[in-house]
Amino acid sequence: MNESQKKWIPIFLIVLGICFVVIGVWQQETADVFRKAVNICMECIGLG
Amino acid sequence: MFSVRRSIFAWSVSVLVKKMKRHLRLMVQVCFTALTNGYAAGFAKGTIYKGSTKMYCVPGLNCYSCPGALGSCPIGSFQAVVTSRDHIFSFYVVGFLLLFGAILGRFVCGWLCPFGLVQDLLHKIPFSKKWKKLPGDRVLRWLKYVVLMGFVVILPLVVVDIVGQGQPWFCKYICPSGTLFGGIPLIVSNPLLRSALSWLFAWKMLILVALVLLSVVVYRPFCRYLCPLGAVYSVFNPIALYRYRVNEAACTQCKTCQTACPMDIPVYQTPNSAECIRCGKCKAACPHQAIVSTLEKSKTPCQEKCGGMSLKK
Structure with a gap:
């Protein structure tokens, strides 16, 4: 793979990342994250 | 008197900038x-x-x-x-x-x-x-x-x-x-x-x-x-927009970068190792300024002489 081809890989991944984030928001995954993050996560802090 | 004050001020600013950079x-x-x-x-x-x-x-x-x-x-x-x-x-x-x-x-x-x-x-x-x-x-x-x-x-x-x-x-x-x-x-x-x-x-x-x-x-x-x-x-790390590059023409393989690297990476061989956390200590330690990031241009004379670099990316 030459350098000019290699330059496009991060660009492609950034575009893919943006698409994934949009799909995730559309699927309301942010609601799952929010629900978990605004309550004290007992497992995370080691309380079971 | 005024010029002495000015040079003291300039010196203190440069010391401060150096400290901040570090x-x-x-x-x-x-x-x-x-x-x-x-x-x-x-x-x-x-x-x-x-x-x-x-x-x-x-x-x-x-x-x-x-x-x-x-x-x-x-x-x-x-x-x-x-x-x-x-x-x-x-x-x-x-x-x-x-x-x-x-x-x-x-x-x-x-x-x-x-x-x-x-x-x-x-x-x-x-x-x-x-x-x-x-x-x-x-x-x-x-x-x-x-x-x-x-x-x-x-x-x-x-x-x-x-x-x-x-x-x-x-x-x-x-x-x-x-x-x-x-x-x-x-x-x-x-x-x-x-x-x-x-x-x-x-x-x-x-x-x-x-x-x-x-x-x-x-x-x-x-x-x-x-x-x-x-x-x-x-x-x-090897494909991100922010990467390191080694100017092979300037690098003498003295291993100063590896000695300075807290993760013990041979930067002169693998500048984009999976273990590199981009702390920049190798760049600062290199006596020939042979390691540059994708955001910087090499300051080594080779670039001026050759008009380009042989780079390990």
């Missing part, structure tokens, strides 16, 4: 940690922030149960989504990691991770013999990928209860960041949580204490051997 990474780490963990009331009240910013991920390992946290840890968020009954994959978190990974790679580990900052500070504690790496380093480095696949992806998806809900295995059994930034402050300030202590907290404290002690002797043991977020970003 501590730039530490300043960025402290500022970013303070910015993303700015809910001071949480520490006083023994609660956590419940505002809308909690739906957004932060790039580093930053437990959302830290009383000060204003955002969410991507590893915790991924497990939260895949262990819910509605999803088996998180486009949101994977997309976020693709974005940050493709732009910065493990620059996030070196500059933006709060637990990385803690390990950096611990390693500044003087100790009679500092180790460059642990015995079995080559094999141990693979452990973080095992943790990523096993504790973050497979176990939360496969081991489910009667209603199909899994557990955040990494957060529950391994994450020292959650214990340090979430568990300890909450338990200190919240008597109700203190009464809920069990063997699990003892286990997580054991992991935390072991890593704290190890961090004094070895540079960033958690990032090297256990961190699943570091494992994700490490994959992007």
Whole structure:
């Protein structure tokens, strides 16, 4: 793979990342994250 | 008289700039940690922030149960989504990691991770013999990928209860960041949580204490051997927009970069190693300024003489 081809890989991944984030928001995954993050996560802090 | 004053002023400014440059990474780490963990009331009240910013991920390992946290840890968020009954994959978190990974790679580990900052500070504690790496380093480095696949992806998806809900295995059994930034402050300030202590907290404290002690002797043991977020970003290091390049014409292979590298990477051979956290010590140490990032242009005479560089990318 030459350098000019290699330059496009991060660009492609950034575009893919943006698409994934949009799909995730559309699927309301942010609601799952929010629900978990605004309550004290007992497992995370080691309380079971 | 006026010119003497002016030259003293110019000298003090240049000293200040040099000092700031030397501590730039530490300043960025402290500022970013303070910015993303700015809910001071949480520490006083023994609660956590419940505002809308909690739906957004932060790039580093930053437990959302830290009383000060204003955002969410991507590893915790991924497990939260895949262990819910509605999803088996998180486009949101994977997309976020693709974005940050493709732009910065493990620059996030070196500059933006709060637990990385803690390990950096611990390693500044003087100790009679500092180790460059642990015995079995080559094999141990693979452990973080095992943790990523096993504790973050497979176990939360496969081991489910009667209603199909899994557990955040990494957060529950391994994450020292959650214990340090979430568990300890909450338990200190919240008597109700203190009464809920069990063997699990003892286990997580054991992991935390072991890593704290190890961090004094070895540079960033958690990032090297256990961190699943570091494992994700490490994959992007060779292809991220922010990379290092070695000017082969200027490099004499003196290994000064490897000696300066706290992760013991032979930068002159592998400038974009999966272990590189982009701390920049190799760049600063290189006597020939042969290491440059993709944001910089090489200052070596070769560029002027040859009109270009033979670069290891």
